[in-house]
Amino acid sequence: MAEPLFERIALVGIGLIGSSIARVVRREGLAGTIAISTRRAETLARAKELGLGDEYHARATDAVADADLVIVSVPVGASGQVAADIAPSLKPGAIVTDVGSTKRSVIEQMAPVLPEHVHFIPGHPIAGTEHSGPDAGFAELFEGRWCILTPLPGTDPQAQEKLAQFWQRCGSKVDTMDPEHHDMVLAIVSHLPHIIAYNIVGTADDLETVTKSEVIKYSASGFRDFTRLAASDPTMWRDVCLHNRDAILEMLARFMEDLSALQRAIRWGDGDKLFDLFTRTRAIRRSIIEAGQEVDLPDFGRQVVIHPPKREED
Numbered sequence: 472m473a474e475p476l477f478e479r480i481a482l483v484g485i486g487l488i489g490s491s492i493a494r495v496v497r498r499e500g501l502a503g504t505i506a507i508s509t510r511r512a513e514t515l516a517r518a519k520e521l522g523l524g525d526e527y528h529a530r531a532t533d534a535v536a537d538a539d540l541v542i543v544s545v546p547v548g549a550s551g552q553v554a555a556d557i558a559p560s561l562k563p564g565a566i567v568t569d570v571g572s573t574k575r576s577v578i579e580q581m582a583p584v585l586p587e588h589v590h591f592i593p594g595h596p597i598a599g600t601e602h603s604g605p606d607a608g609f610a611e612l613f614e615g616r617w618c619i620l621t622p623l624p625g626t627d628p629q630a631q632e633k634l635a636q637f638w639q640r641c642g643s644k645v646d647t648m649d650p651e652h653h654d655m656v657l658a659i660v661s662h663l664p665h666i667i668a669y670n671i672v673g674t675a676d677d678l679e680t681v682t683k684s685e686v687i688k689y690s691a692s693g694f695r696d697f698t699r700l701a702a703s704d705p706t707m708w709r710d711v712c713l714h715n716r717d718a719i720l721e722m723l724a725r726f727m728e729d730l731s732a733l734q735r736a737i738r739w740g741d742g743d744k745l746f747d748l749f750t751r752t753r754a755i756r757r758s759i760i761e762a763g764q765e766v767d768l769p770d771f772g773r774q775v776v777i778h779p780p781k782r783e784e785d
C-alpha cells in the first residue's frame with residue numbers, strides 16, 4: 472500500500488458523496504485516520520455501522536480538529552453554516568475543500584468565514600447518482616470522472632497540487648476552472664437536465680387524459696431516463712437551483728427560445744428543420760461516447776447502444 476497522502480482526513484457530511492470518498496480513501500489508503508461527522512445522529516450511527524471511518528463525531532469541530540484535509544460534502548445551501556461551525560477548530564495549514572455542485576455561491580458562503588491560516592480550495596467531482604445517504608456511496612464512483620477545482624486567486628500551488636493528487640488517487644481526472652465559468656458549464660450540462668426532468672415528470676403526473684398507471688405501465692426508455700434524474704434528492708436540487716440562479720436562468724431562457732423554435736417547426740410541418748437539428752444533436756452523443764464519457768451505472772446495468780450511422784433515405 473502506498474503512503475497515506477494525509478495523516479487525518481475529516482469528512483463533514485457522509486451522504487452519497489462523503490461516503491463514496493470515505494470508501495475510496497479507505498480502499499486506497501489515502502489517510503492515516505478518517506474522522507466523520509454529520510448533522511443527524513442516525514446518519515452518523517449508520518456510517519459507523521457501515522464502518523466508513525475510524526472516528527465518528529457528533530460535532531464537526533471534533534472531527535476537523537488536527538485534520539490535514541477537510542472535505543465538506545453537504546447540500547450547497549448548508550456550506551456557510553458548516554464553514555462557520557468548523558472555522559475555530561481548523562489546524563493552520565489544513566486544506567479545506569468541498570464537493571458542491573455550484574461554486575460561486577459556495578465560495579461566497581465559505582471564504583469569508585474560514586481563517587486565513589487554511590488553504591480553501593473549492594472542488595466539484597462530476598460524478599454522482601440519483602441516490603443519497605451513506606448507503607448509496609461506492610468506492611468506484613469517481614473512477615474516470617472529472618473533478619473540477621476552482622481555486623481562488625493567490626492559492627498556494629503546493630496545496631492545490633496535493634488536492635489534485637488526492638482526487639487522482641481517488642480515480643478522477645482533474646481540471647481547474649474559474650468559478651463563474653464552472654457555474655455556466657454545469658448549468659447546461661447538469662442543472663438544466665435535472666430541471667427539465669423534474670418538469671417533464673411533473674407534467675406527466677398532472678395529466679388528466681393519461682392516467683398515472685398508464686404513465687408507469689407504458690413508460691418508454693426516454694421517459695424512464697427522465698424519472699431517474701427526477702428521483703434525485705430534493706434538498707440538494709432545491710439548493711442547486713437557488714444557488715446557481717443566474718446561470719440557470721440564462722440557460723433556461725436559451726432553452727425556452729430553442730424549444731419555441733422547435734414547437735414552430737412541428738406546428739408548420741418543417742421536416743427539414745427537425746431533421747437538421749436531430750442530425751446535429753446525434754453527433755454530440757457520438758462525441759461523448761468517443762471521448763469515453765459514457766457511464767455504466769452499476770445499479771442499473773445500463774448498456775450503451777451505439778447505433779450505426781443512419782442512411783440518408785431512413
Ligand SMILES: NC(=O)C1=CN([C@@H]2O[C@H](COP(=O)(O)OP(=O)(O)OC[C@H]3O[C@@H](n4cnc5c(N)ncnc54)[C@H](O)[C@@H]3O)[C@@H](O)[C@H]2O)C=CC1
Nearest residue numbers: 484485486487488510545546547549571572599600603604
Ligand atoms: N448527488 C450527486 O450526484 C452529487 C452531489 N454533489 C454535491 O455533493 C454535496 C453532497 O451531496 P450528496 O452526498 O449527494 O447528498 P446526501 O443527501 O447524500 O448527503 C448530504 C449529507 O450532508 C449532511 N448534511 C445536510 N445538511 C447538513 C448541515 N447543515 N450540516 C452538516 N451536515 C449536513 C447530511 O446529513 C448528509 O450526511 C452537495 O453539495 C451536492 O451538490 C456533487 C456531485 C454529485
Ligand SMILES: O=C(O)C(=O)Cc1ccc(O)cc1
Nearest residue numbers: 572596597598599600601661
Ligand atoms: O445522476 C446523474 O446523472 C448526475 O448527473 C449526477 C450528478 C449530479 C450532480 C452533480 O453536481 C454532478 C453529478
